[in-house]
Amino acid sequence: MAKAILYNPHQNQRKIHNAINNGTEKYYVINIGRQFGKTLLALNQMLYWALNNKGCKIAWVSPVYKQSKKVFEETFKAFAKRMEIYRKVNQSELIIEYLTGSTIQFFSAERYDNIRGFTFDYLVCDEFAFMDEKAWTEVLRATVLVRGKKVLFLSTPKGKNNFFDMYNLAKTNPRYKAFKGTSFDNPYTNYDELNDIKKTLPEAVWEQEYLAEFVDSASVFKNVDKCINERPATTSSYYIGIDIGFQDDSTVVTVLNDNNQMVEQTAINNCTTKEVKDLIVSTINKYPHCKAYLELNNQGIAIYHDVVDEHRLHGTLEGFTTTVKTKGLIINNLVKCFNEESISILDSVELKDELAAYIYKVPTTGVLKFEAASGFHDDRVMSLAIATYCYFENKISNNFNYVIG
Numbered sequence: 001m002a003k004a005i006l007y008n009p010h011q012n013q014r015k016i017h018n019a020i021n022n023g024t025e026k027y028y029v030i031n032i033g034r035q036f037g038k039t040l041l042a043l044n045q046m047l048y049w050a051l052n053n054k055g056c057k058i059a060w061v062s063p064v065y066k067q068s069k070k071v072f073e074e075t076f077k078a079f080a081k082r083m084e085i086y087r088k089v090n091q092s093e094l095i096i097e098y099l100t101g102s103t104i105q106f107f108s109a110e111r112y113d114n115i116r117g118f119t120f121d122y123l124v125c126d127e128f129a130f131m132d133e134k135a136w137t138e139v140l141r142a143t144v145l146v147r148g149k150k151v152l153f154l155s156t157p158k159g160k161n162n163f164f165d166m167y168n169l170a171k172t173n174p175r176y177k178a179f180k181g182t183s184f185d186n187p188y189t190n191y192d193e194l195n196d197i198k199k200t201l202p203e204a205v206w207e208q209e210y211l212a213e214f215v216d217s218a219s220v221f222k223n224v225d226k227c228i229n230e231r232p233a234t235t236s237s238y239y240i241g242i243d244i245g246f247q248d249d250s251t252v253v254t255v256l257n258d259n260n261q262m263v264e265q266t267a268i269n270n271c272t273t274k275e276v277k278d279l280i281v282s283t284i285n286k287y288p289h290c291k292a293y294l295e296l297n298n299q300g301i302a303i304y305h306d307v308v309d310e311h312r313l314h315g316t317l318e319g320f321t322t323t324v325k326t327k328g329l330i331i332n333n334l335v336k337c338f339n340e341e342s343i344s345i346l347d348s349v350e351l352k353d354e355l356a357a358y359i360y361k362v363p364t365t366g367v368l369k370f371e372a373a374s375g376f377h378d379d380r381v382m383s384l385a386i387a388t389y390c391y392f393e394n395k396i397s398n399n400f401n402y403v404i405g
Helices: 011-022 038-052 065-078 133-143 162-169 191-200 203-209 273-286 300-311 324-340 349-356 379-395
Strands: 027-032 057-062 086-090 095-098 103-108 122-126 150-155 176-181 238-243 251-257 262-268 290-295 317-320 358-361 369-372
Touching: 011 027, 011 038, 011 176, 027 038, 027 162, 038 057, 038 065, 038 095, 038 103, 038 122, 038 150, 057 065, 057 133, 065 095, 065 103, 122 133, 150 162, 162 176, 238 273, 238 379, 251 273, 251 379, 262 273, 262 379, 273 290, 273 300, 290 300, 290 379, 300 317, 324 369, 324 379, 349 358, 349 379
Parallel strands: 027 150, 027 176, 057 103, 057 122, 122 150, 238 290, 290 317
Antiparallel strands: 086 095, 095 103, 238 251, 251 262, 358 369
16 A cells, blocks of 8 residues: 555455455445454555545544544544644544545544535445444435445444345445455454453354354354253252342342252232332242342342341342443353353243343444343343352352341
8 A cells, every 4th residue: 555654454454455446346345353453444545545636535434423533533643743644634523634635524423414415535434334224325325426436334243234235235236345354364363362252252242243244143142942951950059140120021030059950930020019029038938048149220229128137138138230241241151151051941931032032232332232132021031140140159159148037
């Protein structure tokens, strides 16, 4: 690349640059795993256009404003001491003008109507799989209809959405060209660390985020049918997970034995606070040698204090606060159990349906999130995850302290 400024591209980035700069296609769909270096690739490609063409208009569009602003700031910071290549910077409008008269402007697809009416020579759509599809079909496509020379669509996959469709267009439409790069295709990657990451993620997450695969299902849990056991053993100790729910959600109590086998799972809904307390106390009394974790979110904290104080359950019943971090911790723990087939569950249609509909999401922030698919609940899954976490936290350390009234 002539005049590439910010980096020395690795061999796989260079192949993509060469294909874009020497190719006749207009649309380039770049399907990339995490840490391949796609942002640097796209940014330097824009700089190549800006520095080698006079008076061209280039646009960078990210799914959200925060991302676009970050890339703008990184670009500006990198050139703060290079006055010989740019003319002026408009930090409020996120525009950089170069001495060639070419400009790069950074936009957000959150309010894509604000881009309506613009005309661009070159367009970069970053994290395209995470954009509202209408941003392209209703607005952005028209911006490159007249003068548009090259358009880049870059993203990690997100299921089989419009980015998947765009990627497949390259198989039949000569105006499109597709590329795929995994995290292993960056020669600077620490491969040992990548393999460590693989061990901590659900298979579908790994394949999508790091291998750039378009996965059919975002379901988190595997081997569920292999983990059915209708005859759990009677053991000396038990571990209980309690997920509190009111109105549309259920309160669910799950009991595991010393072998990480589900002994029972009870769900009640449309219930009173008294009924929830009674279920918790009766379950704990049924399994006197037990440890129980109760989710403290929402009404859970009041129920926890009432039950502990009224029934002298200090040391037996503990609180568990669900945050993005702790939810990821207990769900990953449960995922590992199913992957290794080291857990067994009862043959419950309701639980199996929730497990099948439990999905992961990787927002543009990159933070892995778990949740029930639209229209489904996750009360049984969360109760099971809390019980499993209780099992691992206490079985190994034998952390029991019984005060049962």
